[in-house]
Amino acid sequence: MTEVPISRRQLLIGGTAAVSALAVPAIRPGSSARAAAVVDIIPRSHWLALPAREDLTKYSWTPWVGGVIVHHKGQTDTWDPAANHADCYQQLRDVQLEGFEGAGPTSRTTSWSASTASSSRARHVRPVGCQRHGDARREPELLRRHGNDRYEHPARRLGDDVPSAAMVRAIRDLVGYLRQNGSAGPQIKGHRDVATTECPGNKLYAYVTGGQLEPPPSPPSAEVTILPRWRWGARPPREVVRVATGQRVGFTVHHSASPPTATVRAIQNYHMDSNGWSDIGYNFLVDTAGRVYEGRGWDVEGAHASGHNVTHIGACFIGSDGDVTTAALRSLRALYERANQHVGRTLAKTYHGQLPGNATDCPGSQLRTWVQNGMMTDTVPPISDTDPSNGGDGTGMTSVRSVASQQKAVNQAGYVPALDVDGLWGPKTYAGVKWVQGQLNVTADGLWGPNTEAAYLARYGGGTSAGGMTSVRSVASQQTSVNRLGYAPPLAVDGIWGPSTDTGVRWLQGQLGVSADGLWGPDTEAAYQAYFDEGALLAVDGSFGPATVRALQRVTGAAVDGQWGPGSIKALQRHLNTWSNAGLAVDGLWGANTVKAVQRHLNAMIGAGLAVDGVWGYATVTALQKALNRGRF
Numbered sequence: 001m002t003e004v005p006i007s008r009r010q011l012l013i014g015g016t017a018a019v020s021a022l023a024v025p026a027i028r029p030g031s032s033a034r035a036a037a038v039v040d041i042i043p044r045s046h047w048l049a050l051p052a053r054e055d056l057t058k059y060s061w062t063p064w065v066g067g068v069i070v071h072h073k074g075q076t077d078t079w080d081p082a083a084n085h086a087d088c089y090q091q092l093r094d095v096q097l098e099g100f101e102g103a104g105p106t107s108r109t110t111s112w113s114a115s116t117a118s119s120s121r122a123r124h125v126r127p128v129g130c131q132r133h134g135d136a137r138r139e140p141e142l143l144r145r146h147g148n149d150r151y152e153h154p155a156r157r158l159g160d161d162v163p164s165a166a167m168v169r170a171i172r173d174l175v176g177y178l179r180q181n182g183s184a185g186p187q188i189k190g191h192r193d194v195a196t197t198e199c200p201g202n203k204l205y206a207y208v209t210g211g212q213l214e215p216p217p218s219p220p221s222a223e224v225t226i227l228p229r230w231r232w233g234a235r236p237p238r239e240v241v242r243v244a245t246g247q248r249v250g251f252t253v254h255h256s257a258s259p260p261t262a263t264v265r266a267i268q269n270y271h272m273d274s275n276g277w278s279d280i281g282y283n284f285l286v287d288t289a290g291r292v293y294e295g296r297g298w299d300v301e302g303a304h305a306s307g308h309n310v311t312h313i314g315a316c317f318i319g320s321d322g323d324v325t326t327a328a329l330r331s332l333r334a335l336y337e338r339a340n341q342h343v344g345r346t347l348a349k350t351y352h353g354q355l356p357g358n359a360t361d362c363p364g365s366q367l368r369t370w371v372q373n374g375m376m377t378d379t380v381p382p383i384s385d386t387d388p389s390n391g392g393d394g395t396g397m398t399s400v401r402s403v404a405s406q407q408k409a410v411n412q413a414g415y416v417p418a419l420d421v422d423g424l425w426g427p428k429t430y431a432g433v434k435w436v437q438g439q440l441n442v443t444a445d446g447l448w449g450p451n452t453e454a455a456y457l458a459r460y461g462g463g464t465s466a467g468g469m470t471s472v473r474s475v476a477s478q479q480t481s482v483n484r485l486g487y488a489p490p491l492a493v494d495g496i497w498g499p500s501t502d503t504g505v506r507w508l509q510g511q512l513g514v515s516a517d518g519l520w521g522p523d524t525e526a527a528y529q530a531y532f533d534e535g536a537l538l539a540v541d542g543s544f545g546p547a548t549v550r551a552l553q554r555v556t557g558a559a560v561d562g563q564w565g566p567g568s569i570k571a572l573q574r575h576l577n578t579w580s581n582a583g584l585a586v587d588g589l590w591g592a593n594t595v596k597a598v599q600r601h602l603n604a605m606i607g608a609g610l611a612v613d614g615v616w617g618y619a620t621v622t623a624l625q626k627a628l629n630r631g632r633f
Helices: 016-021 086-100 134-138 165-181 201-208 264-274 328-345 364-372 403-412 425-442 450-460 476-482 498-510 520-532 548-558 566-580 592-606 619-627
Strands: 010-012 040-042 067-070 129-132 150-153 185-188 226-227 252-256 284-286 291-294 312-317 348-351
Touching: 067 165, 067 201, 150 226, 185 201, 226 328, 252 328, 252 364, 264 566, 264 592, 291 328, 312 328, 348 364, 403 425, 403 450, 425 450, 476 498, 498 520, 498 619, 548 566, 548 619, 566 592, 592 619
Parallel strands: 010 040, 010 129, 067 150, 067 185, 226 291, 252 312, 252 348, 284 312
Antiparallel strands: 284 291
């Protein structure tokens, strides 16, 4: 068997269906991408990978919601770090076979990996990566929200090997590459953050939590695209109030006052559940990487500045004072220029605290000074709108049906030509949903909400009030989903509804914090999707242990070390003040007032029904775990 020599940092393609997003020309010195990184993609054929055993495009794929998970290979009898690097391809094949046979540490093959090899005489590191393997999408604790991008360090002894500087650089370059070319979101986590495991070992995990794997800011891109609502999994709005372009007079800059890792959907959850608003408050949002997200869109009344929601377009920077980046400023300025084009005149440059009736420190000193000085930036990239067929009103994934379920329903209603059931929202699916709404005599807005669902069931059937088959998931799909949450003993996936399946579904609903009625309806579906997309994947056991602490620390922006102390309490207090108007003193003291604020917040966000008594006990901790699992804390 002839091996292809590896002479520099490279990536080995380890997947099939997921390759399309990353099968792009390699990044090389002098390219328009990151000149400092050398990232070559080696095709599967070079390391003689076995073909995938199924079509993996059918699984949901939302890397922009999450980010990257870091692993290591762990203890093994087949890989010696002191061995010659020439057998690297064989080791990749072994990893793939472990996944096929269920013998590996995760029972699935890897997505991306970075490896270190050494000769017996001198350390010479040739980091390589094996590109995402689609089978890892099926590993529920890793995949949907983190885009399945993960790394393996081939440590001989679990947690004992220190990753080399070259390996750290390789992983950091790969994270940047995945963000730039693979739609990976901003989060970087270790396997132990999402599952009960020691992976990726203590030494490598220290790099995960210490920020050393965070790539440097990317250079300005040639164009900024506004990511539509369906791309970040927006919940449908409860109400939409249109605004004529002639009513717009200003452009208002905000900040979220949250950690920069906060997702757009988490912000939407706060606005809808805690504040009781009809939708996310802002018209647009911008993250530290300069990505622009559609909130309410151009022509919808916002909820961002009292008395000015009709007249001003609200743009929010995701982060706090001190987090602002050059990339974010470029995108905010580009968004302002595009707003002027949209309304056909020059809008006033304003910030939240400047507007009459809005006494607030928002958007912080950095952005406030920037706006006061004219919103100047070194470059202003052109910005393109989202596909207008998406409508800006929460089309695509809804709490009632997934995109794939909508496509199936449209086809079952007789739409010609039939839609591809691929789970991807676009103009064809939008047109198909509007068509079926016309057939049902409901508002043809392209948004599959409760009215459309009720009319569809009345016309075509498919629902029952006693469990089993629902309009959302078949019995077999429910059984599979219960098993993926770790139900034991696992249900037989036979498509037959009975007492065991009913018990399993009720157990799942309890884990998710929704009504345990045994009926898999829209609320259960929405909670299940959120669990994997951005939830904490915690066991709901009432134990405030390291896993729950780490999940809470990630949400509140504290140092993620699993240790509960004054620093974590201060971050929690700031979080509650920001999102629940708790009015707490940020003193790091774990007292009754802070616990009461947590209880009130949980009651608002997930309807926990807690007694606001300041007692930190089983009921409050289980409610917290459920909220973290649903991404609603």
